Structures are given as C-alpha cells and as structure tokens.
Amino acid sequence: MPEPRKKSLRREIEALLGPNGVLSDPEELLSYESDGLTLFRALADFVVFPNTAEQVSALVKLANREEMPFVARGAGTGLSGGCLPAEGGLVISLMRMNRVLEVDYENQIAVVEPGLVNLHLSWAVGPQGFYYAPDPSSQQACTIGGNIANNSGGPHTLKYGVTTNHVLGLEVVLPDGELMWLGGKTRDPQGYDLVGLFVGSEGTFGIATKIAVRILRKPQAVKTVLAVFDVVDQASEAVSSIIGRGLIPAAMEMIDQITIEAVEDAFGCGYPRDAAAALLIELDGLAAGIEGETERVVEACREAGAREVRAARDEAERQALWRGRKSAFGAYGRVSPAYMVMDGVIPRTKLPYVLRRVNEIVATHGLRVGNVFHAGDGNLHPNILYDPRKPGEEERVVAAGGEILKVCAEVGGSISGEHGIGLEKADYMPLIFSEADLVCMHRLKEAWNPTGRCNPGKIFPSRKACVEVGAAYRPHPIEEKGLAQRF
Amino acid sequence: MSLVPVDKLRRIVGAQHVLTGVECSPYTLEGRTPAAVVFPATKEDIAAILVLAGAEGIVVTPWGGGTKLGIGAPPERLGLVIGLSRLTRILEHEPGDLTATAEAGVAFGALQVSLATRGQWVSLDPPRADRATLGGVLASNSAGPRRHLYGTARDLLIGLTAVMADGSIVRGGGKVVKNVAGYDLPKLYIGSFGTLGIIAEATVKLRPRPDVDRLIVARFHGLKDAGGGARAIMASDLVPAALDLIDGEALRAIGSGEGGAALLIGVDGILDRVEWQCAEVSRILGPLGMVEAKVLDGEERDDTWRALGELGRREFDDVAAVMKWGVLPTQLAEVLEHGGAIAQRNGLRAALAAHAGVGIASAVLSGGGAQSNAVVATLTEWRAMVLASGGHALLEWAPLAVKERVAVWDAPGPAARIMKGIKERLDPQGILNPGRFVGGI
Numbered sequence: 001m002p003e004p005r006k007k008s009l010r011r012e013i014e015a016l017l018g019p020n021g022v023l024s025d026p027e028e029l030l031s032y033e034s035d036g037l038t039l040f041r042a043l044a045d046f047v048v049f050p051n052t053a054e055q056v057s058a059l060v061k062l063a064n065r066e067e068m069p070f071v072a073r074g075a076g077t078g079l080s081g082g083c084l085p086a087e088g089g090l091v092i093s094l095m096r097m098n099r100v101l102e103v104d105y106e107n108q109i110a111v112v113e114p115g116l117v118n119l120h121l122s123w124a125v126g127p128q129g130f131y132y133a134p135d136p137s138s139q140q141a142c143t144i145g146g147n148i149a150n151n152s153g154g155p156h157t158l159k160y161g162v163t164t165n166h167v168l169g170l171e172v173v174l175p176d177g178e179l180m181w182l183g184g185k186t187r188d189p190q191g192y193d194l195v196g197l198f199v200g201s202e203g204t205f206g207i208a209t210k211i212a213v214r215i216l217r218k219p220q221a222v223k224t225v226l227a228v229f230d231v232v233d234q235a236s237e238a239v240s241s242i243i244g245r246g247l248i249p250a251a252m253e254m255i256d257q258i259t260i261e262a263v264e265d266a267f268g269c270g271y272p273r274d275a276a277a278a279l280l281i282e283l284d285g286l287a288a289g290i291e292g293e294t295e296r297v298v299e300a301c302r303e304a305g306a307r308e309v310r311a312a313r314d315e316a317e318r319q320a321l322w323r324g325r326k327s328a329f330g331a332y333g334r335v336s337p338a339y340m341v342m343d344g345v346i347p348r349t350k351l352p353y354v355l356r357r358v359n360e361i362v363a364t365h366g367l368r369v370g371n372v373f374h375a376g377d378g379n380l381h382p383n384i385l386y387d388p389r390k391p392g393e394e395e396r397v398v399a400a401g402g403e404i405l406k407v408c409a410e411v412g413g414s415i416s417g418e419h420g421i422g423l424e425k426a427d428y429m430p431l432i433f434s435e436a437d438l439v440c441m442h443r444l445k446e447a448w449n450p451t452g453r454c455n456p457g458k459i460f461p462s463r464k465a466c467v468e469v470g471a472a473y474r475p476h477p478i479e480e481k482g483l484a485q486r487f
Numbered sequence: 488m489s490l491v492p493v494d495k496l497r498r499i500v501g502a503q504h505v506l507t508g509v510e511c512s513p514y515t516l517e518g519r520t521p522a523a524v525v526f527p528a529t530k531e532d533i534a535a536i537l538v539l540a541g542a543e544g545i546v547v548t549p550w551g552g553g554t555k556l557g558i559g560a561p562p563e564r565l566g567l568v569i570g571l572s573r574l575t576r577i578l579e580h581e582p583g584d585l586t587a588t589a590e591a592g593v594a595f596g597a598l599q600v601s602l603a604t605r606g607q608w609v610s611l612d613p614p615r616a617d618r619a620t621l622g623g624v625l626a627s628n629s630a631g632p633r634r635h636l637y638g639t640a641r642d643l644l645i646g647l648t649a650v651m652a653d654g655s656i657v658r659g660g661g662k663v664v665k666n667v668a669g670y671d672l673p674k675l676y677i678g679s680f681g682t683l684g685i686i687a688e689a690t691v692k693l694r695p696r697p698d699v700d701r702l703i704v705a706r707f708h709g710l711k712d713a714g715g716g717a718r719a720i721m722a723s724d725l726v727p728a729a730l731d732l733i734d735g736e737a738l739r740a741i742g743s744g745e746g747g748a749a750l751l752i753g754v755d756g757i758l759d760r761v762e763w764q765c766a767e768v769s770r771i772l773g774p775l776g777m778v779e780a781k782v783l784d785g786e787e788r789d790d791t792w793r794a795l796g797e798l799g800r801r802e803f804d805d806v807a808a809v810m811k812w813g814v815l816p817t818q819l820a821e822v823l824e825h826g827g828a829i830a831q832r833n834g835l836r837a838a839l840a841a842h843a844g845v846g847i848a849s850a851v852l853s854g855g856g857a858q859s860n861a862v863v864a865t866l867t868e869w870r871a872m873v874l875a876s877g878g879h880a881l882l883e884w885a886p887l888a889v890k891e892r893v894a895v896w897d898a899p900g901p902a903a904r905i906m907k908g909i910k911e912r913l914d915p916q917g918i919l920n921p922g923r924f925v926g927g928i
Contacts, residue, residue, distance in 0.1 A: 196674030246695035
C-alpha cells in the first residue's frame with residue numbers, strides 16, 4: 001500500500017479506536033503473520049483492536065470501502081492457517097473484547113465476548129458449580145470466538161458434543177458490516193439454523209461479536225482410569241469393547257509409545273516407558289452407579305489384554321494421570337526439533353487399520369510419528385516428528401500428511417475433526433466432497449460474503465493466497481511459556 | 488401454472504408410481520390438491536423429477552409421513568407432491584461406531600425398532616414416530632421430551648444427502664461423529680421444511696439404549712408450584728432425561744387425573760442411578776407442594792408419553808389451533824398460566840404443556856365452534872404475550888380461515904435477509920415448497 005494512503009487510513013482508524021488501537025509498522029505486524037500453523041506467513045497492512053461490536057462494524061465497512069480483505073483473529077492458536085492474514089489487508093483482533101457480559105445460572109446461559117479465553121469462561125462460572133463444556137486442549141489460550149469459527153472440540157466431545165451444540169445465539173458483523181443477531185437465548189428460533197451454519201464457517205461468514213452459550217452444571221462425580229497395553233490393537237479393542245458394553249465415557253484418550261517415551265523423558269508422569277499404548281478413560285455423572293461403571297471399564301480393558309489398569313483414587317491422582325496425556329505435545333520437543341500436528345477423523349472401528357497405515361506412511365517418508373487420539377470419537381492427531389534444518393524434510397512431512405488424509409477419506413472419515421480446513425487443507429477438500437458439494441458450499445458462502453473479502457482464500461481449493469511457505473519451525477509464544485499445548 | 492407432464496413422470500418412476508386426478512385427494516394440503524403425486528424409488532429418481540419440475544416451472548412439495556405438513560403459510564398452489572414412501576432402506580448401522588445411515592422415507596419408529604435389535608437408539612422422541620419419517624423429522628426439526636437431556640436433531644445429525652432444486656445430489660457432513668470439514672450443511676436442512684432441497688439420506692449418531700427407563704408423574708396444585716418444582720430440579724444434581732411441565736387441561740387430556748398441574752420427569756440409565764434419581768425427586772419436590780408422585784414403567788409409561796405427544800389431536804374433538812412457543816425456562820410457568828387465562832377469558836379451553844428445561848411449550852386451543860373470532864383473538868394475544876417475553880410463537884396448526892387472519896410465523900428480523908439470500912441461491916426458481924416459510928420464503 002502506498003505510504004500516503006496507509007497514513008491516511010491509519011489516521012482514520014486511530015480516530016475510531018485511539019492511537020493504541022492499531023498496528024501498522026512492519027516489525028509489529030510480524031507477530032500476526034501466521035497463526036499456530038507457522039508454515040504459512042503473510043503480512044497484513046493493519047492489525048486493529050476494536051473494543052465494541054459497533055467498532056468492528058465500522059472497521060468492516062471501512063475495509064469494504066477501501067476494497068481491502070479482512071480476517072478476524074482471536075488468540076491465533078489455530079492450526080490450519082484459518083486466521084492467516086490476507087496479504088495487504090486488515091487483521092481484526094478480538095482480544096480486547098474479552099468480557100463475560102452476563103451469566104444466567106437459572107436458565108443456564110452465558111453471554112460473552114469473542115476474545116474471552118475459553119477456560120476463563122469455565123473459571124467465571126465455576127464457583128457456582130457450572131462450566132462451559134467444549135474444552136479444546138488449547139483452552140488456556142484459545143478464545144470463544146475462535147472456537148465459534150472452528151466449531152472446536154476437545155477430549156469430551158463424545159459425551160458432550162462440540163461447540164455448535166452449546167451455542168444458542170450469535171451477534172455478528174456480516175461481511176458488509178451490518179450488525180445483527182442470529183438466534184438468541186431461546187431454543188428453536190424460526191427460520192434456517194443460521195447459528196449452526198455460522199459455527200464452523202472459519203471466519204468466512206462474518207465476525208461474531210457476542211456469543212450466547214449454554215453452561216452446564218458440573219457432574220456430581222468423575223472417575224479416571226489409565227490402562228496400559230503391550231499391543232496397540234488391544235487398546236483399540238478396549239475402546240470398542242467399552243462402547244459395546246453400552247458405556248459412553250466422558251473422554252477416551254489414547255497415546256502411543258513414542259509419545260509415552262517423550263512424556264516420561266520430559267515430565268516423568270509414571271507411564272510405563274515400554275508400553276505400546278496407554279488409554280486414559282474418564283467417566284462422569286451421578287455418583288450413584290459410577291463405581292460399577294468404572295468396574296466395567298476396567299474389565300473391558302483387562303479383557304482386551306491390558307497389562308495394567310489404574311483407577312485414580314482421588315483428585316490429585318486424577319490430575320496426575322491426565323498430566324501424562326496433556327503434556328504430550330509439550331514433550332515432543334524432547335525427541336524431535338520440530339513436529340507437525342495432523343488432524344483427521346475416522347470411524348472408531350477403523351482405528352487399528354488406520355494407525356497401521358499412518359505408521360507405514362510416515363516410515364516410508366523416513367520420518368517418525370507420535371500419535372495422540374481422541375479415541376472415543378475417532379479423531380486422530382498424528383504428530384509427524386522432523387528436523388526442519390534438514391533439507392527436504394518439511395516437504396516430506398507435508399507429503400506424508402496428505403497421504404494420511406487420503407487414508408482417512410478412504411475409510412469413510414473426514415479430513416478435519418477439529419482444526420478446520422483453513423488454508424492448510426483447502427486443496428484436500430475434493431477427497432471427501434464432490435464438485436456438486438463444493439458448488440453448494442460456494443453458493444452458501446456467496447449468500448453471506450458475496451465480495452469474498454471476509455477471510456479470503458480459506459476452506460476452498462482455489463488460487464492460494466499469497467503466502468510464504470516453508471519457514472523454519474518456530475513454536476508459538478504461548479507454547480514457549482508452557483501455557484498451552486498444541487493440538 | 489404449467490401442466491404437470493405426467494407421461495415424463497411415468498417414464499422416470501413407472502406408471503404405477505404416479506397418481507393423478509382423484510387419486511391425489513389423500514394428498515390435499517390446506518384445501519389444495521396437487522396436480523400429481525409421484526413416488527421416486529431412489530435419489531436419482533428424485534433428481535430427475537426435480538430437473539423436470541425446474542424445466543417446466545412446476546412447484547414441488549416433498550411429503551414424508553404428512554404429520555407436520557400443516558406447518559406453514561397456506562400454499563398458493565400445489566403442483567407436484569413428491570412422496571418419499573419408497574425410500575425406506577436402512578443403509579448402514581455400525582454399532583461399534585454408534586452411527587447409522589438411512590433413507591429419508593423410513594418411518595422414525597421403524598428405524599428405532601431396527602436399531603434396538605443391537606441395543607441402540609437415536610436419542611430423539613418426536614411425536615407420531617409411527618408415521619413421521621426420518622427426513623420429515625429433520626425437515627420439521629421435530630422433537631420430544633427427551634430433548635431435555637439428549638438435545639434435538641442438530642445434536643444428532645452428522646451427515647446428509649439432499650437433492651437440490653437443480654437436480655444435483657449434494658452431501659454435507661459425513662459418517663463420523665466429529666467433523667469440521669466445510670460448512671455445516673446438515674444443520675441448514677434441519678427445520679428447513681423442504682425449501683432448500685429434498686433430504687434423501689441422513690446419517691445420525693446413536694446411543695446405547697438405557698437399561699431402565701421410568702416416568703415419574705409428580706402432581707401439584709397448580710402451575711406455580713409445578714414450575715417451582717421444575718426449577719428446583721434444574722438447580723439440583725439430577726440429570727433427568729425429560730422434564731415436562733403440564734397444566735390441568737393437559738393432565739386431563741392424557742388421562743392422568745383432574746386439574747392442578749404436573750411435572751412429567753423421565754429418568755433413564757442403569758438401575759442404581761434411576762432408583763437414586765426417583766428417590767431424590769421425591770425428596771426435592773416433597774417440600775415444594777408436590778401432592779403425589781407416581782412412577783410408571785413399561786406400557787403405562789409409553790402410553791403416557793405418547794398421549795402427551797399427541798396432545799393436539801386427542802381429547803379435544805374440537806381443536807381450534809396449536810401454537811409452539813419458545814421462551815426462557817424461568818418464564819415458562821408464568822407464560823403458561825397467563826396463556827390459559829387468556830383462552831378462558833375468550834371463552835375457549837387451552838391445554839398447555841412444556842419442556843421445562845428448554846422453554847419450549849405447546850399450546851392447544853379448543854372450542855369456539857365455527858366462529859373463529861375468539862380463536863383469532865386468543866392466538867393474537869398469545870403471540871403478543873410471548874413476543875413481549877422476548878420469545879417466539881409459531882402457529883403450528885389452524886384451519887385455513889384462521890390462518891388467513893393470524894400469521895403462522897413471527898415477523899422475521901434482519902437475519903431474514905441472509906435466509907432469503909440462501910434460498911435464492913439454492914432454489915433460484917423457487918420451486919421447492921415456495922411461499923410457506925418464514926419471511927414468505
């Protein structure tokens with residue numbers, strides 16, 4: 001952008017937001033050049049920090065007037081390039097709109113701003129015995145607005161669903177700047193489920209400025225079990241067996257040997273180093289009957305051949321068992337200079353086959369992989385370990401990732417369980433969607449975003465945004481502080 | 488309006504699957520009879536029919552079990568009815584994955600019976616499941632009391648195949664329970680009443696069937712007390728599967744006694760938990776004015792729930808109108824009481840029942856005879872009352888004479904422009920059930 005125009009726009013934005021509400025110097029813009037997927041980078045012209053929905057609306061109208069693309073951004077922890085800036089556009093950061101606006105405990109609804117950190121919502125309603133159920137592993141950093149864009153999940157989705165199952169209404173700024181509510185606090189709003197369509201639209205339908213969500217009462221009791229297996233297939237068998245017994249655990253997480261080794265090296269959580277797989281199962285609900293349910297889970301694991309099954313006896317032990325699972329990503333740094341987090345989802349019963357294929361594919365490319373699964377819902381996160389300093393490694397990682405997605409598609413799964421399509425997987429959409437499917441989605445996008453200026457270049461296989469690809473791996477600042485895990 | 492090219496339809500599905508003339512009379516809708524009724528066997532048939540309809544400018548109405556077809560503004564005209572009764576196959580049931588895929592024309596009850604053979608179910612209990620089809624349940628967003636714990640269609644649908652107005656066959660979602668690839672097309676079809684395409688197949692999430700399932704009918708002197716009981720249960724540790732609040736008229740209508748009000752509480756799961764919850768319900772509601780509690784099981788339980796689901800068609804021979812209201816749970820008791828009083832003041836009777844945990848109420852108005860003034864007045868006052876509470880009111884059923892004077896849908900807000908934009912892009916010719924939906928869509 002020519003300097004005079006940039007200066008004039010900057011003055012206009014400052015008049016709206018104040019001098020501390022906008023960044024335009026190249027060094028400052030660098031912090032916003034990518035999201036959690038540091039493979040892709042692009043520089044915006046401005047990063048702006050509105051405080052109100054009206055300001056967001058004014059900024060979007062300004063962007064339209066200037067024919068500039070714009071991208072909304074929360075904490076930037078996304079892993080598919082979803083809030084990668086559009087080259088030469090506006091990044092609208094929602095981080096200053098981070099308040100809990102109201103909580104109605106009797107009706108079990110909270111209204112919050114998009115920049116509110118996910119975990120902070122649960123903290124806010126915790127003292128009254130409530131929590132916000134969708135809990136992605138990056139919840140100490142990621143925002144509700146970002147969760148809306150990605151329809152975020154987490155370990156508890158098997159029992160509690162994903163973000164869209166907990167959103168009642170959204171105030172949004174549409175891509176043309178108009179401010180309106182979709183849905184509200186009451187159920188079954190008349191007309192099309194625009195809330196359901198907006199959630200998971202990855203910022204291409206507009207910008208959420210207020211979110212009305214359901215909050216749930218905390219369960220009366222929680223029980224956590226760790227099962228250790230010598231053969232990975234046995235762990236998968238245990239998962240199927242638990243489901244087969246008619247149990248729906250709140251969470252079922254699986255980690256493989258490489259991951260266990262990394263975790264033990266880094267944090268010494270007490271997982272047996274030589275185990276092929278560990279399964280962490282959590283049950284929650286009424287206290288009555290939970291002991292019996294836990295017994296059935298333990299039985300299922302033993303019958304599947306578990307070498308050891310441990311049930312947490314109190315909260316401290318429960319936290320200890322989870323630590324192993326939660327520190328998985330932070331631990332990979334022990335065994336590899338870098339890793340690429342993949343995200344795919346498959347029918348649960350295909351787990352053993354897909355795991356085998358993943359390991360084969362990665363080995364064929366001369367790499368290693370640590371697998372973390374939300375075993376309950378078939379959502380897998382193969383973490384491909386590599387050294388970015390070695391020439392050609394990054395390319396092989398990307399190639400292996402693509403083949404893994406193909407396998408997911410082949411067995412009737414999907415190419416994204418949680419992280420979204422963003423930029424990273426746009427070209428893989430044809431693996432699971434036909435031309436007609438994509439045309440239909442395009443039409444939907446046109447209804448919301450006819451100019452295409454709102455978060456362009458995402459989701460659909462099309463001409464790529466102008467980005468720089470293949471830079472050295474840099475951990476996200478939040479990761480470095482040990483505040484959040486990748487995933 | 489163009490004539491329906493019956494010969495071309497016969498060539499697509501075979502002559503025995505096309506009805507014309509008087510044969511169409513069972514498919515009358517709001518006083519209008521379609522020019523023809525056609526029964527495709529496959530989604531490809533549906534596609535061919537829609538291409539034909541598009542070419543000839545013929546308006547199309549999809550027809551499942553016909554149980555919710557009354558919902559909508561009266562159609563200006565009925566061109567072609569597309570009956571889904573031949574698409575009834577259950578295509579896949581993967582018990583280990585807790586998913587199933589079926590064609591849209593399968594009766595919802597039949598689907599449940601099939602899933603039950605492997606100890607599983609779709610955790611949705613819409614009314615009239617013996618006739619309502621999977622596609623119809625989705626298209627009308629039909630739900631029942633168990634939405635309290637298990638949610639509604641939007642929480643259970645994971646994939647969908649629809650035939651678009653231009654004949655293209657489109658898939659959204661997938662077969663896996665967690666999926667964020669692309670836009671959530673399946674959500675768009677839920678509650679879209681056939682205006683965006685014809686649902687041909689759907690994939691749903693399943694749950695294991697509970698070991699035990701009981702219904703507690705807790706009676707109170709009036710709605711105020713019963714409402715207080717509902718709120719106490721919601722504030723407790725209990726996790727009922729269903730929590731319905733019903734008034735004296737509704738109680739009478741389902742054959743559960745005279746007057747007062749009641750909470751119908753469903754508890755399911757393993758025996759330990761069900762017994763604990765039953766005891767806890769009594770402990771909580773006792774001091775709150777509960778007059779008596781009966782625990783029902785087996786057929787008695789099923790009959791009671793079924794009767795409640797059919798409230799709009801039961802004891803009242805002279806049902807004048809049915810409305811669905813959406814308010815906040817804390818507003819329910821007052822809204823139900825006030826609603827009953829309004830009907831009485833106008834010389835009519837109303838049976839009111841609500842899903843207390845989600846604020847959704849059903850108001851069944853009866854009386855008035857041939858005169859519709861009292862009915863119109865009541866419905867108008869009802870809508871004003873609900874809107875003033877910040878909620879929404881839908882006229883689910885009423886005779887034509889009433890519909891001419893009372894709008895089916897609330898006046899839409901600014902979001903209607905997005906809805907219209909979607910409709911225009913997915914059905915540019917406006918052949919799919921036009922003119923019946925929100926905002927005149």
